[in-house]
Amino acid sequence: MTVKVLHRSVEDIVAQYEARGPHRMAPETEELRRYLQELLEGRQPPRQQEALFRLAAQASGLLGYMAVNAGRASLAEAYCTEAEELASAIGDQELLMWIAGTRSLNAYYSGDFVTAVGWADAGIDLVPGHPQAIRLLANGRARALGKMGDRAGAERALAEAEELTARHRLPGGLTSCISFAPYSPARTLANAATAHLALGDTQRVLECADQIDDLVEQSDSAWSRALVRLDVATALLNGASPEVEHAMAIGQQVLSAGSGPPIRSVVQRVGELNAFAARWRGQPEVREFVEALQTWRATPQTQLIAKVCDDGSAV
Template identity: 50%
Template sequence: MPRTTLLRQLLQQRHLTTHEAFAAQYERAAARLAELDRDPRLASLQVSPRQFDRWYGGELLTLPRPDACRVLEYMLGRPVSELFATAYDSDAAAADGGFAQDPVEEPRAHRRAPSPSPPREDDENPLHIVTRTRHLLVGNAHDATLASLGSSLEGIASRYEQDGPYILRPQARQVRQLAHTLLDGRQPPRARRELFRLAARASGLLGYMAVNMGDFALSEAYCTESRELSREIGDLDTDLWACGTLSFSLYYAGRYDEANACAAAAVERAPRHAQSIRLLANGRARALGKTGDRRAVEQAIGQALRLSDFHEVPIGLTSCIAFEPYGRARTLANAVTSHVALRNTAQVLRDAEHIDDLVEHSTSAWSRSLVRLDVATALLQQRTPDIDHAMALGREALRLCADTPISSVYQRSRDLREQAGPWREHPAVRDYGDEFRTWSSQPAALAMASSAS
């Protein structure tokens, strides 16, 4: 005999007592909920005639599956525990899920006195316990949403050296905003931890982009957010990466002692971690070069290269913004910059020649530009300066980044112009100066010049 559940009553009131009428309303509710929850799987939910008959007749041994429960709650505006309540309200429930069975008459001689059920507290309704458990495990961030956010961040990192911060920054901001919006809601622990990780990486990427755009205060704020979010969930990999980006920002802001201290503290926390390669080469060595500590520079670079062997990192020029460990060519490119600051010309030229083929075949115009600027500066530092070659490399560097100026290229090309000051009447130096003035008149470069002054 059909059971009079609240679900049955609501469907009768809404004239949804046939499978066709109910299914149409149910599928519309599922599609709308899929849009609100950003969960495309919900849009494919359907109800078979047999399922409808069981729901409408109260013929249930267990509650429907969680996604179906969510649609029913959204469609009818009542908790599923109330919709199916009378299908579970018997204290004589059988062991197969709580559905009351018809009693079988036993001979009087074999009858036993019924055992009294132990008293229950008001909050011990079995159905409410099961329903509440399922409610706790359902959140607003589903696996498909988390995968989409992660894929977006991977795409930004992989395209960064081709498209640059001006194109990709809006997308990174959208990922961060969506992650923060979802974190204001409710998720089970696994999903919430992944949201924290994704939010930390989105803010970290934005911090790196802010350095390239010359906004060092904004970069420091984003890096601080990235570090705190990653530390909250014990994500050491992202935490160390964010420390490296903060050191990178401090370096280009001219705060060399702070840049070295930031990277050194992170290395001390995890000296054998793969992210320490970046911290040593990009963070410590370059900052120490600016302070003139030749011995410390050699130690930092040597330690980075030993870690590279330990972790078997790629030989090639890895992406500057990737969360993966630095490759050997990327480490040596940072070593070149360190030796330029120390005026160690012979070492600059040796290291640059060693990675020349890898740099020239990389997809990074910025890397090709920066290595040229370092070599050009070293050529002017020689006992017999090679002015023509140095200025030719400088012009090539500017042309490589004609459409995507970043702060590191701006600073090094400006420094090259100042280094060439003693030969300002030389035709090659005048040509480079003219090209630099044209290149640095772009709005993005002018903003970098303003932040550097």
């Protein structure tokens, strides 16, 4: 099998991931990783070997990202460590930045926000002006600092991400969450909304969501639609004049429309909305949301991820 064909296999995994999810995509990604390892144990010309190292690092990185989405934090870290070793062997700084971003994401969803910031900073320090730093700033630093209540730090990270966005030619639309490409402006704004939500800046959450609304609705990413809508719903509950009915209607929309294959970020975000709505538990629209949520969480894979979200442990 040629390097070109193997490269296409990695691209296909990225392209199919959001439609099929981690539980269906991980086995074939593991198969590709094993095949690449067999090739690496052979003898190839230096240029071909470098390409194989990069592909193996990407395959391990993808498996790490899938493990994050599946709520398997320890496995995610193991795959990311493997990916880092392979990328370091060929000095691929861009891929190392992406791996650091995935480790930051893993720590964030494990509730270890200090470590999430640390991994983001480590990635940024490699090449501070690289477009990969946008993801590290918006998804890594800003969101974790927001959870820590560091308003100045989170806003500074978002400002730096915005400045880098203006300096680089970036993909359009809403880039895939697992893509190795730099963040598109819309993806950065979606992450900014989440950071603002953690800081209690409900109006800014709504402003960010409004800016990308058309792109989110047109996107093939059910996860992105779900996450942005859930941030909006939670913001509506946290405003000066809580809009309970509107928030629950959005929550019901997410649950009834389907949010794609179950992943930790969506399950966790739905749980957060449910927790915020608890004070209005006596209202009929909240009761209806809770009933719909119980049905939504009833599938085995969603139950497993929900357990991880509820007890804060990794499986």
